[in-house]
Amino acid sequence: MTQQTKSLHRPSQRSNKAIMKKLLGHDIAVSAFLDRFNSGRFPHAWLFEGPVGVGKAHAARMLASVVLGGDYQLGEGSLTVNDEDEIAHKIATGAHPDFRQVQRVPDNNGKIPQSISVDVIRDMNGFFELRAAQGGYRVAIVDSVDELNANSANALLKTLEEPPEKCLLMFIHHGSASLLPTIRSRCVKLNFSRLKDADLRACLGDDDINEELLILCEGSPGRLREMAALDGGVEMLRDLKAAMVDWPGISAHRMPSVMAKISKTELHLELASSFLAKKFSDMAQSESSGRARSLYASYWSRLYNVRTKARRLNLDLAEQSSQLLGLVRDLSNEMRATA
Known part of the structure; x- marks a missing residue:
């Protein structure tokens, strides 16, 4: 699709100096x-x-x-x-009467369940049975159907097969x-791909992003933001590379x-795992x-199995880091033995 500008503008309901929120890199899906x-x-x-992390939920809210x-x-x-538009602001804060964000909700003990409960979906179905407060659409985002x-x-x-008028899921x-298949067959599919480097840089508003992070984020602006904000993350990667330079x-x-830096937080461990993979x-x-x-x-x-098993067993970060670097040592020994 060509990068042709389309005049699809509605006047702002607030200040002309409003900050504008952008969605980059998904013009084909958004235009469709x-x-x-x-x-x-x-x-x-x-x-x-x-x-995960390429901007699907962000696109849906916009x-x-x-x-x-x-x-x-x-x-x-x-x-x-428009980030200061009244409607966009209400959606962002969950205050719009004709909008619902459907996702896992904490139980009475504050614990996040593994799945979206049937009660949450029934509540959404009930929302669609009501008349729109502002006379237009009623909109719900289910994040995520996984x-x-x-x-x-x-x-x-129930709602998917018998949608009321002006219902959007x-x-x-x-x-x-x-x-x-019964859900998939009733939906129009939009593909959201990994972002290119130029769009990733634009999402962060920073041209001076570490090249290694651009590679490891795998086209995900959400993941890149996490990596770029990680305290000592780039230094950790530098030390890990130095340990393997020969x-x-x-x-x-x-x-x-290296182990002390990797075991600092779950995100440090995840970044090290991505680097090693x-x-x-x-x-x-x-x-x-x-x-x-x-x-x-x-x-x-x-490497993948170690991380999966560690999450399942809820191993502490030091144990996970030890297993991760143990794999590096074992592979090093085997490679030298075959030389």
């Missing part, structure tokens, strides 16, 4: 949605599919603002919504769990310091030996 909305032949159910009458512009490959259980997924079908789907040899005296993958591709490539592939898989 708005074209149908402005055509008058507007489907009631949409499925926003793509990797488009909800548009549907409910908010101030917006579409042009130069980006959707812009987190529905069997009962809540089936309850969702937007489903966020990360792809981590399968979706009922690969397959590793620097034994650097490892205690990328390192194993890159080294496998550069190897001419089939035996070496198989070893790297095996350890890449073991």
Whole structure:
């Protein structure tokens, strides 16, 4: 799709100096949605599919603002919504009477459940049975349908199969769990891809982003924000690289310091895991030996399994970091043995 500017502007309801919120890198999906909305032949159910953190939920909230009458512009490959527009502000704060954000809610003990409960979906169905407070659409975002259980997924079908007039459902789907065919078949699908480096930089408003973080975030602006804000994250990566600079040899005296930095927080551990997974993958591709490539592939898989098992067993960060660096030492030994 060409980057042609479209004049789709509604006057702001507030100050002309309002800060504008932008959605970058998803112009094809957004244009498809708005074209149908402005055509008058507007489907009631949409499925926003793509990797975690690329901006699906952000896009859904911005488009909800548009549907409910908010101030917006579409042009130069980006959707812009007025951050001080009254409608957008109410959606952002959960105060709009014709909007619902449907997601997991804490129980009486403050614990977040593993799935969206059937009661939450029934509450959403009840919301759609009411008359719109402002006479237009009623809009709900389900974030995410990956987190529905069997009962809540089936309850969702009630509104999906028999939608009232001017009902809009937007489903966020990360792809981590399968979706009922009966849900998928009733939705218009929009694909949200990983963002390019230029759009990632623009999302953060910073051209001086560490190149390694741009690679490791895998096109996710949400993940890049987390990585860029991580205290000591770039320093940790630098030390981890230094410890492996003579690969397959590793620097034994650097490892205690590296482990202390990796085990600082869950995000430090996640960043180190991403770095090592990328390192194993890159080294496998550069190897001419089939035996070496198989070893790297095996350890890449073991790295993933260690993280999955650690989360399931709720291991502390020091134990997880020890297991992570243990894999690096074991792979180093095996690679030197095959040299």
